[in-house]
Amino acid sequence: MKNNQFAIRPTDFDTQIQELQNIHFLTSDNEMITDPIDLFKNFLQIAFVQSHSKAVFKQKLSTYMATPDQDAFEYLNSSSELSVDAFYNVALQLLEFNPDVDFTFEDPLGAMKKIQLKVADHEGNVLTLNELKSAWYWLLATHNKNGHTFIDSLAAKGYFVPFYGEIGEPLLFNGKSMPVFDPHKIIREVVYVESPQDTDEDGKLDLLKAEILRPAESNDGLKVPSLYTASPYNQGTNDETGEKLMHDVNIPLTHKEPNDLNYEDIEYKAPNTKLPEPRKVNSYAEVADETFAREQSYTLNDYFLARGFAVVYAAGIGTKDSDGIRTTGDPEETTSTIAIIEWLAGNRRAFTNKYDNIEIKAWWSNKSVAMTGRSYLGTLATAAATTGVEGLKTVISEAAISSWYDYYRDGGLVIAPGGFPGEDADVLAEETFSRRLQPGDFHKIKPLWDKKLAEITFEQDRTTGNYNTFWDARNYHKNFKNIKADVLMVHGLNDWNVKPRNVERLWNGIRHNGVVQKIILHQGQHIYINAFRSIDYTDIINLWLTHELLGIDNQAEKIIPDVIIQDNVKTETWNSYTDWSNDNNPTVQYGLSADKLVTAPSTNETLTFNDKLDDESFKRYVKHNDDWQKDLTNLTNNKMTDHRLLFTTNNIEETIIDGKVNINLNVASSKNFGMLSFQLIDYGNAKRFNVSPTLLAHNGLAGTFDWREDDLREFTLGKPTDYKMITKGHINLQNRENTYRVNSLEPNTFYPIKVELQPTFYRIPEGHKLGLVIYSTDFGMTVRGNQDIEYSIQTEGSNIIVPVHRD
Structure with a gap:
């Protein structure tokens, strides 16, 4: 170990x-x-x-x-x-x-x-x-x-049990907060924050339910910081109705009418909406009217409840016990998210219930807030940070979306998040619209919800896959300049749900903001890493939050490396670096020659493949994406030979790919439309990490004495395999310039394209080969029309540019 x-x-x-x-x-x-x-x-x-x-x-x-x-x-x-x-x-x-x-x-x-x-x-x-x-x-x-x-x-x-009730304030050891607060005496209360929006159009500002857990000592004058998790799943989900909305992906790709759009033509501009007046306050209270028994908690938050931090959960607009409707990532949802922060910072009102207009303040709050959570939860943390909201000191964004287009689309194509073909913004909105779970409430809102959901379905535009105003409204990149909270990012290099481009653009997008930024990249998919054995992740977060929220000068910003990356070859190995995916990294250029990647210029050849499979193979791959992946990348299997182009280097020295691989090709389609997909492959027989971490001990990690546990896990090596996919990318051949401008595509005419693969950090061991697979239909992500389209690649002038890490 x-x-x-x-x-x-x-x-x-x-x-x-x-x-x-x-x-x-x-x-x-x-x-x-x-x-x-x-x-x-x-x-x-x-x-x-x-x-x-x-x-x-x-x-x-x-x-x-x-x-x-x-x-x-x-x-x-x-x-x-x-x-x-x-x-x-x-x-x-x-x-x-x-x-x-x-x-x-x-x-x-x-x-x-x-x-x-x-x-x-x-x-x-x-x-x-x-x-x-x-x-x-x-x-x-x-x-x-x-x-x-x-x-x-x-x-x-039980070492700190005698400290309960005796300290009355955070106790530090080695720069980190110790569990001296009795978690069994936590105060649980519910408030309803008044947000500056009326998304359900009822003539009243939306009230948002927030569930709060805080130390008993906060009733005795101790001001405490808050860990805030905005989770649209927190109040329940509609899995059945969401499943009914899933879109069919076994449909053909179609021609798109060319346009000459500029960004200004599709840019989102906030509407000038007149809002209702704030509620009239009838009286004030310091004690909440409502409590709750057990929240849908995040184990990292659980850990801090005994260490003098409050934890706040809110599901946002359109969820059970809150007002409003679901909007999947737009500015209204961001407004809903930061309303809770504004209340914790003393800049917004909340009420003890939805009827009496009795105001309650966060009088126990020290007005310092951190946002935590993975996936949609981390996404809303990123969105909140882009507003520069007062009181938000830091976000810990794990597997977070930074642009919803990069989640549901890529290169002018409808691209599914890994494992969820057919999901889209409308499906997610329905799944998280937990007001449906309260029939009396849902009955009143159903007509409006049906209308708004239909609008999302139309505006997301699955027909073209283009970037449009709908997606521009859900692009947080535009507001990266407003981020003034320190940011700690966590992402899986094998996360094909929230793909790595999302975190890479955040990492590079704020490097000149003057904030402290850290990133941890692991070898997992869409997972949490706070219960891993080989890295002190929870201690990192403890050091970070003790500094950020308690104002302790523990040198967290200097001690924690800027970049921590889990090695993909050696088990239980995490290395620190000064940067990741820097555009100034040196590169290696490979040309294309027959079935080879060569460091010499490409030869002058025309290579072709056809996307149409026999019906039996197509039906099998639709049901068994893993079989398709194996056949697509297998060097010796002939099932996909005519339906792909595969290039490999000779055996190479150890190489670390660091950042965004770019592919430049001259391409033709036999139709007036087409798409290409790409996978970069590490070829070489070796034991590699299992797809999911191994369970080492169920409930093996306790937050403190007689308090919530988490499963101890670790990545372990599996049986030897012949290859590993490093990264991938996609492009609609009619979106050669950008994702909102549609170009014409004349059949059998060659056009230059440039494709940026998802960023990575990957160590290719000595003696392995680097491979590139060029194909069209991606059975896990794209539409699957099984169309008779022949694609041609001119190797001359085509190349692949690989950024490499130099120590």
Whole structure:
């Protein structure tokens, strides 16, 4: 195993002593101890939280080994000195490493180095008293084998329970907040925030339900920050009615009438809508009228509830118990999202219920807000940040959309998010319109909802796939310049749902904003990574939020690397870099020659393939996309030979692709329309990561003592495979200039095209081959018409430009 810790804060000795005192490892009972052996025994006795007698302590201590020949009890009662090896032998066991697997008692320091665990400074082979104190400090801050820091593992056993009700404010250790707030005494309340919009056109400003969880101490004067998750799924979903709206993708691609549109012709401009007057306030209250039993929580938020943070969930307009309608990502939804922040920052009103006009303030809030969440949740965090709303200090955007066109479209084509062919903006709107779940409420809104949903269906324009005003309204890139909150991005390099272009454009779009920006890229698909064993993600977020929301100068902005990327070859390996997908990266250009990618210029050839399959193969691939993917990329399988072009390099040196691969081609279609798809492939027999992380322990990670858990997971290697898709891209041949201008396409006439594949960071091992597959129908993403279209590529002047990483 390898431990990757990026959130350990460098701490001087005096501060270490102070923090050990703050968390009660150094106390009045042990301050006079001068013998390192005695102090080590005392530390262990304190750490064995669940041992309440000397006999049980002896019993537990004797189950640890200090040397190859002595258990810890024998060693500590017979030795006059505390050796460095003995300390780290015990430390490794406290960190739950296995001497039969992870280390030997003869060389614990070698194991510490191999596993990448922190070793305290020491001069000799024996620890002095001060060296022991420092070594214990770093041990507490060190990650164990099962996803916890040692201090968090002690918390899960009840170490901080005696602190409940005694501290009354956040307690810090190594720059991070400790769980000293009783999660079982959390105050739960519901408020209804008045947003500056009337999306359901009832003549009243929309009220939005917000569910709040906050520490009991916030009732006693403690001002706390808020983690806010805007989740349209939070109040329930309409899976059945959403499924009925799914669009048929087994339809032909069609010709589009050319246009000469400019951006100004399709640019979204906010309507000048007259809004209703705000509600008249009848009275004020400090106690909410409504509570709730159990929220649809996010486990990362759960972790912080015991650490002095409030958590707020709101589903937004058009959801159960709120007013309004669903709009899927437009400015109205952004307005709905930031209304909650404005209330938390003291700049908007909320009420105790929807009828009495009794105002309630967020009097417990310190007016600092962070947004958290994955996918649609992270998308709304990104949208909120683009408004520059006051009070939003940071967003942690995980697998977030930055332009809805890049989610449901690509290159002038209707492109499904991976795994959801036929889904579109209208389907998502219906699925999240949870007002439907309350028949009495839905009855009143149904006529308007039917009308608005039909408008979404029409305006999203599945006929052409062009970028239009509908999509421009849902493009957050235009407002990146307004982002003034610090941003921590998390994204999967194999996420074909919210494709990597979404995070790459955010990363590069704010690099000159003057905000702190960080990014973590993992090898997963559309997943959370806060329960991974090999990276201290939760500690990173703890360090980050303690800085951002509590205003603690813990150097989080300097300690956390700007770029952290999980290696795709070595297990449990995360590397830090200074940048990602920089346009100034060096490039390697490959030409096309027959079936080869060559570093020399392309030869002068014309290569062709036809998109039409026999009916049996077509029907099979429609039902089994995985079979199609295997046949498409298989070097030796002839089933797709006539329906693709496949090029490979010779065996290459180790290469890291860093950023956006560009393809330049001269292309012709036998029709007056056409589309091309591309996949970049790593060819070489090797064990590769399984598609999904492996479950290591169900409920293996506890937030703190007797509090919510998460499953411990990790990416593991599967059986050897012959290839791995690195990235892909698509283009409608009639959108050669851009996604809103439609060009004419004369049959059998060659046109130059340029296609930007989804950005990546990928290590190709030495001896592997880089491959490029050019094809048309993508059975997982595009329409599937099985049309008799022949595509031709002129190799002369065609090339592929690969950005490479240089250390």
